Amino acid sequence: MSFKLGLIINPWAGIGGAMALKGSDGKEVREQALAMGAIPKAQQRMREALEIILPYKKQVQIITAARDMGEALAHEMGFNVQVVYTPAHQQTEAIDSENAAYAMLDTKVDLLLFAGGDGTARNICSIVHTAMPVLGVPAGCKIHSGVYGVSPKASGRVVEKMLCGELVSVDTADVKDIDEEKFRQGKVIAKMYGEMQIPLELRYIQATKSGGKESEELVLADIADYISELMEDEYFVMGSGSTVAAVMQSLGLPNTLLGVDLVKEQQLIASDLTAQQLLDSIDNQPAKLVITLIGGQGHIFGRGNQQLSPQLIKQIGKENILLIATKTKLQALQGRPLLVDTGDAELDKSLSGFLPVITGYRDQVLYPVAAPGNE
Incomplete structure (x- = not known):
């Protein structure tokens, strides 16, 4: 049958x-x-x-x-x-x-x-x-x-x-x-x-997104202060989301809440860039990527930030990804891993494992990252 x-x-x-x-x-x-x-x-x-x-x-x-x-x-x-x-x-x-x-x-x-x-x-x-x-x-x-x-x-x-x-x-x-x-x-x-x-099948079916903004202003301010301290003379690709927006706000810079911006030496270089524009702007120069996760769901790549192409992520390097989130946001996942779905299976595998998550000023936790289906 x-x-x-x-x-x-x-x-x-x-x-x-x-x-x-x-x-x-x-x-x-x-x-x-x-x-x-x-x-x-x-x-x-x-x-x-x-x-x-x-x-x-x-x-x-x-x-x-x-x-x-x-x-x-x-x-x-x-x-x-x-x-x-x-x-x-x-x-x-x-x-x-x-x-x-x-x-x-x-x-x-x-x-x-x-x-x-x-x-x-x-x-x-x-x-x-x-x-x-x-x-x-x-x-x-x-x-x-x-x-x-x-x-x-x-x-x-x-x-x-x-x-x-x-x-x-x-x-x-x-x-x-x-x-x-x-x-x-x-x-x-x-x-x-x-x-x-x-x-x-809970490992493979995504949860619906959590709505609303984070209300933990003090924690977000601590995260923002720490990221600001790390900013030197290299490019910083600023991903989407309210947590990243808090960093931009602390720098006094305009922010594309649902897009990707580029910062260098704490100055806005360009706003709301496409995937190709990001690659052209970085042009193999040293850079860091600041991203957060989707609340309740856990995706860090592949949901609403396709501008962060596999080519860009590979160029920047896993070691230069600055993942930021409050501990409350992580706890809401109830132990489920963070998720990657870049469209590049090999890249997803390389991102799997554990990533440090910045949860405050000089405060980090290790959290599992998975690409379900790529086992």
Whole structure:
């Protein structure tokens, strides 16, 4: 008896991430990203998930949509493929994700695996609701929903467990999305759009993000003072998030809360840089990277900071990553590791292990970092 795996790829998911466009929704944003040289990566993200189950492909029948929405990749990888929906146009839109999901309702797939971001999750949720189990492969700029694996390979591992007949619990998870226009203005306004059923494997399924800002002003001030003290004549790449924003505020510098800025000798060099602009600005010179984690979820790379490309992280070096967080924020993870999902499997492996986290003035703790699915 074959395992019927529904497969939907949003080909444009995440295309605005590395270009600092804070999302990929809408034709204009896609066209702007392409004009800036963006390369679609959703196919590669889904490929990483499907590679995990290649040894079981004789057991799998993939039910999918035509062309870049799943058919092309599944055929290329040698799966048994059935196409149940064909988009009317080469350039797909949100309605195509919805139509593909609707077509799969009738086929009674065992699991619907989709690649995209929160917008794609919304589209599929509007059709599927809790009618069948789904699992997202993270490929978007923003992932607030709890229906995604922590990485593409992690999503593949969950499917593998199901194929091997292991007991995998099913639970409901929130589907959330934010207003991208407000996001580009530095405001995170998340709204819940429903729930979907997911195969629950706690190591591999990401938690939904915690909202709100840190209220521990004194601790943040201590962290900021320590980072300021470390700043000498090298470049400092300042990542996104309120904890990093506190450092910038202590320096009296304007900050792109949801973007990446560049500082040298405690002076702002450039704001809201793209992945390529960061590489060009650093140009193999000594640099440090200041980042924090996403509250409640634990990601330090691969969620909302795709400007921090694998090339940049490798160039800066693991030893020059300054990870900052309050102990309260770490304790909220309840022992779960910090997560990396850079899109480069070898880099993710090299970042795994333990990283020092700056939790105050000259105060650090060692905390585990993992790339689930890359074991």
